[in-house]
Amino acid sequence: MSRLVIVSNRIPGKTPAAGGLAVALKKTLAARDGFWFGWSGAFAETPQKQAKFETVDGLRIGSVDLTRADHQGYYAGFSNSILWPAFHLRLDLTDIQSHWYEGYRRVNAQFADALVPHLRPDDIIWVHDYHLIPLATELRRRKVGNRIGFYLHIPFPTPDALSAIPNHEDLLKDLVAYDLVGFQAQRDLAAFNEFGVHEEMYRAAGGTPFHLETGDTVFEAFPIGSDPEAFARLATSPNAQKMYRKVERAMNGRGVILGVDRLDYSKGLPQRIAAYEKLLENNASLRRAVHMIQIAPPSRDTIREYQVISDELDSAVGRVTGRFAEPDWLPITYVKRTYSQSSLAGLYRLARVGLVTPLRDGMNLVAHEYIAAQNPENPGVLVLSRFAGAAEIFHEALIVNPFDADETAEAMRRAVIMPLEERKERWHSLMDTARAYSVDNWADSFLAALAGDAPSSGDTAGG
Ligand code: G6P
Numbered sequence: 001m002s003r004l005v006i007v008s009n010r011i012p013g014k015t016p017a018a019g020g021l022a023v024a025l026k027k028t029l030a031a032r033d034g035f036w037f038g039w040s041g042a043f044a045e046t047p048q049k050q051a052k053f054e055t056v057d058g059l060r061i062g063s064v065d066l067t068r069a070d071h072q073g074y075y076a077g078f079s080n081s082i083l084w085p086a087f088h089l090r091l092d093l094t095d096i097q098s099h100w101y102e103g104y105r106r107v108n109a110q111f112a113d114a115l116v117p118h119l120r121p122d123d124i125i126w127v128h129d130y131h132l133i134p135l136a137t138e139l140r141r142r143k144v145g146n147r148i149g150f151y152l153h154i155p156f157p158t159p160d161a162l163s164a165i166p167n168h169e170d171l172l173k174d175l176v177a178y179d180l181v182g183f184q185a186q187r188d189l190a191a192f193n194e195f196g197v198h199e200e201m202y203r204a205a206g207g208t209p210f211h212l213e214t215g216d217t218v219f220e221a222f223p224i225g226s227d228p229e230a231f232a233r234l235a236t237s238p239n240a241q242k243m244y245r246k247v248e249r250a251m252n253g254r255g256v257i258l259g260v261d262r263l264d265y266s267k268g269l270p271q272r273i274a275a276y277e278k279l280l281e282n283n284a285s286l287r288r289a290v291h292m293i294q295i296a297p298p299s300r301d302t303i304r305e306y307q308v309i310s311d312e313l314d315s316a317v318g319r320v321t322g323r324f325a326e327p328d329w330l331p332i333t334y335v336k337r338t339y340s341q342s343s344l345a346g347l348y349r350l351a352r353v354g355l356v357t358p359l360r361d362g363m364n365l366v367a368h369e370y371i372a373a374q375n376p377e378n379p380g381v382l383v384l385s386r387f388a389g390a391a392e393i394f395h396e397a398l399i400v401n402p403f404d405a406d407e408t409a410e411a412m413r414r415a416v417i418m419p420l421e422e423r424k425e426r427w428h429s430l431m432d433t434a435r436a437y438s439v440d441n442w443a444d445s446f447l448a449a450l451a452g453d454a455p456s457s458g459d460t461a462g463g
Contacts, residue, residue, distance in 0.1 A: 005125045012061070035061060150175065152183055175217065225434065227439050239343060244346040255290045265308075298336055346373075349374060
């Protein structure tokens with residue numbers, strides 16, 4: 001079997017932990033030899049073109065340091081102040097500074113320089129996420145003829161949002177330097193194909209369209225998943241049970257409504273708090289019977305928009321507390337901190353309602369993990385945004401429009417009072433789906449398609 005080389009901005013073992021995906025890919029990597037490559041997490045005075053290698057938990061990891069200026073342009077700038085908001089359809093939150101694009105391309109070129117000496121001709125190269133769209137172009141420039149695949153973990157933007165990104169034509173051409181481009185959901189594949197249609201309409205209106213020659217590149221949706229069996233075991237591990245019991249005692253029979261999200265504006269957190277407020281407003285009888293726990297580890301906090309969302313959430317939580325709290329009951333616990341996967345698994349198992357209500361999300365693995373963590377004899381209910389990739393597969397969740405507070409509040413109410421039989425029925429179907437879409441199946445099918453030894457569904461893109 002060919003060696004596998006995985007490339008992503010973050011590498012396993014560095015903070016923040018790369019989570020379930022890292023665990024899953026580590027398994028795949030161990031089975032295929034090879035190495036993982038990315039940013040070391042450290043800074044250098046001058047650009048480093050030579051990778052450093054180390055072995056962590058039996059895994060070979062290569063990395064480069066970045067200069068602070070390059071990291072600013074590449075990560076905080078182009079990746080997270082332009083691509084991230086635009087791909088999540090938040091053009092209002094983009095901060096377009098043209099020099100960032102240079103940093104973005106420079107770091108991709110630097111990654112290519114550092115990688116090339118360590119590649120063997122039959123290595124399979126798998127590049128992850130929006131930080132590294134130009135990497136295949138840079139590798140091809142350096143005469144790398146290997147099979148190279150790209151997986152986008154976040155949604156693909158609609159044509160209008162894509163057009164608002166500086167240099168988007170170059171980024172589209174960069175995608176065509178890959179042999180295989182994988183998206184999370186059919187929605188993303190459709191959005192990609194739609195760009196060609198959009199440009200044709202532009203031509204019909206007398207404009208000069210951009211035409212993308214997709215050549216042999218295959219574009220396809222490969223919805224990512226979790227390791228549901230392992231996560232189910234984790235949810236009954238000693239550490240998970242400790243958390244479960246501690247919170248169960250504190251809740252004293254109240255139904256827990258739980259959200260766990262990176263503190264990011266794409267996650268719809270203020271909207272979720274507003275929906276919970278509606279639930280309490282419209283259902284006086286539920287006021288002392290439920291308790292919302294929102295865990296939101298801070299993220300990308302050097303970027304202004306992340307400070308803004310953090311303040312907004314502080315104020316939303318304060319508003320609901322001030323309005324509904326009583327001396328012996330608080331409506332909500334809001335925690336801005338990271339917890340171990342096992343503690344979270346215990347909380348998921350305890351929660352009567354799992355709230356996964358992003359405004360837009362690639363897949364959302366919390367949805368998968370919440371399902372996997374449930375007690376089959378007394379499962380909780382998943383309330384899921386229609387704008388998460390997960391909504392394409394988890395049809396038995398209560399699907400909501402997260403912009404509609406009344407609708408979301410009503411789904412929360414249904415979830416809280418749902419009879420056991422209905423909860424079990426829904427959960428069994430959801431768990432079957434989580435198993436079918438396991439992360440192992442995801443990695444196997446992507447890599448089989450990349451190696452060219454599996455018939456792909458032939459979803460090649462036009463335009
Ligand atoms: C999303 C992205 C990942 C990223 C993660 C954490 O899931 O798709 O590529 O690693 O967020 O964000 P951060 O900026 O801390 O790496």
